[in-house]
Amino acid sequence: MRIDTLNTLGSERVASPFSQRGAAYVEFAMVLPFFLVFVMGIVEFGRGFNIFHNLTNACREGARQAAMQDSNQITLTSADNIRDRVVSYMNSLGLQTSYYTGTGAQNPSGTTNYVYGSYPNGAYMLINQGETVPQRDASGNLIAGGNYYLVSKVQLRYPYSFPMFSRVIRLLLPTSAFDGTIYIGNSATMEN
DSSP states (O other): OOSSEEOTTSSOEEOOHHHHHHHHHHHHHHHHHHHHHHHHHHHHHHHHHHHHHHHHHHHHHHHHHHHSGGGOSOSHHHHHHHHHHHHHHHHHTTOOOGGGOSOOEEOTTOTTEEEEESTTTSSEEEEEEEEEEEOBOTTSOBOTTOOEEEEEEEEEEEEEEOTTHHHHHHHHOTTOOOOSEEEEEEEEEEEO
16 A cells, blocks of 8 residues: 555645654654753743842842841951841752851951952852942932942852753853853842
C-alpha cells in the first residue's frame, strides 16, 4: 500500500497525514530550543526581580533601625545591631547572608560609614548613620538656601547567579569570562 496517493483529478500529489505530522515534528524541534530559552529567561528575570524586591525591603528594615532614636549613634556596636536586623530579615526570606558576617570596617571615604563584606567590588553592606543631604523640592531639584538633613542609609550589594543562562552563554561563547553572576544593589535612606 502506498502512503502518498495520486489525486484522481490531476497529477498532483496529496500529502498524507503522516508526512504533515512529520513536518510538524521537525518544526517543533526547531522552535523548542528558542522557546525554552525564552521561558527560562522569564523565570530567571522573575527570580532576579524577586531578589531585588527583597533587598529593597531589607535595606528599608536596616534604615528604619538606623533612624530610631536608640540606634542613631555612629558606633560599630550600633552598626552591628543594624547589620543583625538586615541579616535576620534576609534569613527569613531564605537569602544567603554569609557575605555580611565578620566585624564591620570603617570605610575610609567617610567616618560615619561601616562596611561588611567585600567593598566595593563584591557583595557588601554599607551602613552610613550620619549622611547629610540637602533639601529638595517635589521634582528632586536642590532648594537654594534650603536646610540639610541628617539621614541614615543602608546599601546592599548581593550576588545573583544565573544557573541556566550561564550554561547557555558558555555554550554560545566558550571563551567568555562571564561566570553567570551579577550583583544586584539597592539602598534605602531615612531621616534620623
